[in-house]
Amino acid sequence: MRHSSYLEVNLSLVESNFKKIQSKGKASIIPMVKADAYGNGLVPVSRFLSSELGVRKLGCASLGEAVHLYRECPDLKSEMMIFSDTEITSEEWEHYYQNLPITPVLHQLADIEYVLQNKNLKHIPIVIKVNTGMNRLGVSLDELEHLAPRLKERGVQHLMTHFACSYYPLKNGDKTHRQMDEFVKAKKILTDHGVEVCETSVSNSGAIEQGFGMNETYVRPGLMLYGPPSVDPIIWNGHQVSRFVTKVLKTFIVKKGTPVGYGINVAPEDGYVAIIPIGYADLSVTTLSGAEIIVNGVKGKIFARVNMDMSFIFFNLSHKDKIKSGDQIEIWNHDNRVIADLANQMKTIPYHLMCAVTHRIPRIYKV
Numbered sequence: 001m002r003h004s005s006y007l008e009v010n011l012s013l014v015e016s017n018f019k020k021i022q023s024k025g026k027a028s029i030i031p032m033v034k035a036d037a038y039g040n041g042l043v044p045v046s047r048f049l050s051s052e053l054g055v056r057k058l059g060c061a062s063l064g065e066a067v068h069l070y071r072e073c074p075d076l077k078s079e080m081m082i083f084s085d086t087e088i089t090s091e092e093w094e095h096y097y098q099n100l101p102i103t104p105v106l107h108q109l110a111d112i113e114y115v116l117q118n119k120n121l122k123h124i125p126i127v128i129k130v131n132t133g134m135n136r137l138g139v140s141l142d143e144l145e146h147l148a149p150r151l152k153e154r155g156v157q158h159l160m161t162h163f164a165c166s167y168y169p170l171k172n173g174d175k176t177h178r179q180m181d182e183f184v185k186a187k188k189i190l191t192d193h194g195v196e197v198c199e200t201s202v203s204n205s206g207a208i209e210q211g212f213g214m215n216e217t218y219v220r221p222g223l224m225l226y227g228p229p230s231v232d233p234i235i236w237n238g239h240q241v242s243r244f245v246t247k248v249l250k251t252f253i254v255k256k257g258t259p260v261g262y263g264i265n266v267a268p269e270d271g272y273v274a275i276i277p278i279g280y281a282d283l284s285v286t287t288l289s290g291a292e293i294i295v296n297g298v299k300g301k302i303f304a305r306v307n308m309d310m311s312f313i314f315f316n317l318s319h320k321d322k323i324k325s326g327d328q329i330e331i332w333n334h335d336n337r338v339i340a341d342l343a344n345q346m347k348t349i350p351y352h353l354m355c356a357v358t359h360r361i362p363r364i365y366k367v
């Protein structure tokens, strides 16, 4: 646990991002809280979404995440949809599906067949993901055709698909539109067989940001609730909900050619070094070296090896009087551009950075 390094999560920014999504159309929101609510804390974020914002359905990736949430918040008023690792065919975990308000998203033929013939799962609403071109999870349209007669009795509560390219600016006839055409066909296959389809959803952040898929029953935003959905250009006017704060642990002057830290990484010129108490055990990414960090308005660069508990920032020597031990540093703040820019420099995406803040960094909640 660190003390002066922490992730401050501002829940009112989750609320304002949520309201901005709401204002984009009539679809209801299923906030995604997988991966510890994108690093912001599964339990406090889900509690806030449920009690303060009245959200009735949340989404996560695995049965384990859902079970963890209800263990921590047995009185939570919202249900959880599990989108990928449902473990629905495991008898060992069946009791969770009987006792908790959780719904599996069925994304392969065998799982749907299993649920249809298992008496213990009779109460489960049939929620199906179709593959419309992402080619990851989801049943094919042919499989749906084959299944349709057996779905007639129970109907389909919720039919959904997931887009592969919604982060690119949308154009008529592009991949996202073609996936949407396939989705319409999938729905028609079911209704042509007399299967009732009650609800639908298609859009994640990239699509919602561009106002796409807002006429379905639901949208399923993840990243845009917490940070910047697209890296370049940012068109979303929401905010990064967390602020990742640390401090300068120690400073020193180095002469050109002096090795610093593990291995042989020499100072490229005479300079000024600040050590920060953030290493790969705090932010588990491998490409922090070279990234720009701003301290007291002065730009420096992460330099030499990132250690488990520390990293070095290299500054031009002329800045030596502007930075001292104890000064606060924001690795990122509530401006979406800061984390987007950092992710770009590290050749990764904001999702990765947000999920990379380890549990040694305490989360502090502000409303």
Ligand SMILES: *Cc1c(COP(=O)(O)O)cnc(C)c1O
Residues within 6 Å of the ligand: 032, 034, 083, 162, 203, 204, 205, 206, 220, 221, 222, 223, 224
């Ligand atoms: C993760 C996920 C989302 C949310 O994606 P973002 O890009 O973070 O908005 C939506 N739908 C499904 C099926 C997902 O797995």
